[in-house]
Amino acid sequence: MARMKFLCDADRCIECNACVTACKNEHEVPWGINRRRVVTINDGKPGERSISMACMHCTDAPCAAVCPVNCFYTTADAVVLHSKDLCIGCGYCFYACPFGAPQYPKVGNFGSRGKMDKCTYCAGGPEADGSKEEYEKYGANRLAEGKLPLCAEMCSTKSLLAGDGEIIAQIYKERVMKRGYGSGAWGWKTAYREIIES
Numbered sequence: 218m219a220r221m222k223f224l225c226d227a228d229r230c231i232e233c234n235a236c237v238t239a240c241k242n243e244h245e246v247p248w249g250i251n252r253r254r255v256v257t258i259n260d261g262k263p264g265e266r267s268i269s270m271a272c273m274h275c276t277d278a279p280c281a282a283v284c285p286v287n288c289f290y291t292t293a294d295a296v297v298l299h300s301k302d303l304c305i306g307c308g309y310c311f312y313a314c315p316f317g318a319p320q321y322p323k324v325g326n327f328g329s330r331g332k333m334d335k336c337t338y339c340a341g342g343p344e345a346d347g348s349k350e351e352y353e354k355y356g357a358n359r360l361a362e363g364k365l366p367l368c369a370e371m372c373s374t375k376s377l378l379a380g381d382g383e384i385i386a387q388i389y390k391e392r393v394m395k396r397g398y399g400s401g402a403w404g405w406k407t408a409y410r411e412i413i414e415s
């Protein structure tokens with residue numbers, strides 16, 4: 218079975234926010250919640266990069282590890298989803314997630330903020346596929362229709378990739394090799410703590 222993953226190629230992202238808009242429109246995401254956002258690093262300085270961020274559907278998801286009511290589950294495609302019926306809005310997942318994926322509809326103390334919301338990889342929720350209940354709580358279930366997440370499909374520069382992790386990795390590897398800087402890819406030195414001589 219495929220392991221569905223996201224990858225944002227920072228060398229291609231132009232900070233157009235089409236991914237953010239596509240997600241909000243497709244799922245009718247409430248005001249104040251951003252399942253996806255574009256983060257710009259070194260804004261206005263040489264080396265500026267933008268990257269589209271959302272839930273990364275971790276293999277060993279820290280949000281699931283800290284949830285006191287076990288509302289998180291992983292699908293056969295390795296997509297990390299949650300049940301809003303079980304969620305108590307405690308906020309533990311918010312603090313555990315390194316990507317800031319969990320969002321809450323209200324401001325205030327945890328427990329009074331409402332049920333947590335996050336990127337579903339356009340895979341819906343625990344309700345029946347394509348049901349009205351599923352759409353109202355989680356948005357469209359594009360995966361059940363054989364489609365990829367709309368954020369990646371709407372990316373005009375194909376910076377945001379979504380799909381089988383092995384295929385995504387191969388696409389990115391080919392891009393990096395074609396660019397001709399191999400391990401000089403943006404973020405490589407930080408991620409692997411290597412010093413690359415120019």
